[in-house]
Amino acid sequence: MEPLSQTSIVAVQDSSQVAVARRAATEFAKIAGLDEQRISAVNIVVVELANNLLQHAGGGNLYLRYLEPVGALEIASVDHGKGMHNIERCLEDGFSTASTPGLGLGAVRRFALRFSGYSLPGRSTVIAARLAERKAAPDFSVISTAIQGETLSGDGWSVSEDGRAFLVVDGLGHGMFAADAAKAAISIFQKYQNSSPQVILEMAHAALRSTRGAAAAVARVNPGTSTLDFAGIGNISCVLMGPERSQSLVSHNGTLGHQMRRVQQFQYPCQPSDLLLMQSDGLTTQSRLGIPPSLLLQSPSVVAPLLFSEQVRGRDDATILVTRLA
Incomplete structure (x- = not known):
């Protein structure tokens, strides 16, 4: 996969890593085509999130990603500290930081086109900010992400132009x-x-033979029919999740390009409030x-980094795609 479609994860465990995170975010923003004003906003957001991780959680990770189908640049902080019992209180200027010029998480929310915060005290906290968006x-x-030591991930993903079709793919092994x-x-x-998903996978099987x-x-x-069509080959785990149900989607054994008996397409009922989770076997x-x-x-924007942080195995490329159905 091209580096821009991959997520950059920056560990923030001490104050020296705040500058590392800022440089990584600036480079990401430039590659994504942001102008100087928005790059400046990205810098402020990253510094505030990084300092918040250090001061209130003892450290954590920043996730930087560009979602090309919608032209969105997202930054999320994830920690597994004591958490926040009242996120709105923490968003007040000056509450979530003692010394940074942006005045903490309140500044992050002001600069964000979309802002989300979620905390499970004693378990995980995620703050997510979307700083650019084409649609x-x-x-x-x-x-x-790629496995540690590799530049390119063998995992990949894509979203159709109409926003209704989603792909997650895991190339055999890892590396180039x-x-x-x-x-x-x-x-x-x-x-x-x-x-249809069936036709796409059949065409991919022929194309991947080399x-x-x-x-x-x-x-x-x-x-229009509140249904979802699905087909899978190999170990990509996919689940439809709603407030009162969890539906695993059926994939068949095989490897595209090498060994595949047939592709079978299934149809599942769904609701606009449902979440679709698609993930490679780099996650549990x-x-x-x-x-x-x-x-x-x-x-x-909150669900993906939280589940990734809790489920990543750390010994393979890893991908999770989360979408709210509409």
């Missing part, structure tokens, strides 16, 4: 050759994005602490 739909977020397989699958998805091969899953939302299939009902009401 608002679909409502989705992605965390996608796995990334080549993922890019080939993404190319097919983008070329045939208006086709590569290492990949696991992949495609979901397409049918808003479920949170060891469970998913609280309150999390399902949050923005995908």
Whole structure:
């Protein structure tokens, strides 16, 4: 995958790493095409989030990602400290920081086009800010990273131009050759994005024969009928989640480009409030602490980094795509 489609995760454990985070965010913002005024806003947001992590959580991680289909630059802080019992109180100027010029999380909210905060005291806290956006739909977020030591991830993802179809792909292994397989699958998805998930995977199977091969899953939302069409080959875990239900979506064994008996497409009922979670096997299939009902009401910009932080295995490329169905 191209670096811009991957997530940059910056550990913030001491004050020297605040400058590291700021430089990483500035570079990300420039690559994403932001102007000087918005780059300045990105710098302020990163510094405030980083200092908040140090002062109130003893450290944590910053997640920087660019969501090309909607032209969005997102920054999220994640920690596993004591948490916030009253997020609104923490957003008051001067409350969440003692010394930074931006006056804490209140400044982050002012600079953000979209702002979300969520805390499970004693477990995880996420603050997410979207600082640029070309269009608002679909409502989705992605965390996608390479295994430590690799520059390119063998995982990949894509979203159709109409915002109704989603792909997550995991090239076999990791590194450059796995990334080549993922890019080939993404190319097919983008070329045939208006086709059914079954057709897309059948076309990808033929296109990936010269590569290492990949696991992949495609979901397409049918808003007029409140249904979702789905097909998957290999170990991409996909789940539809609502306030009162959790529906695992069925994939078949195989490897695109190498060994696949057939593609079978399934249709599932869904509601506009449902979340669709699609993730590679670089993450565990479920949170060891469970998913609280309150999390399902949050923005995908919060859900994706929180679940990623709790479920990442750390020994493979890892991707999670979260979208609110519409």
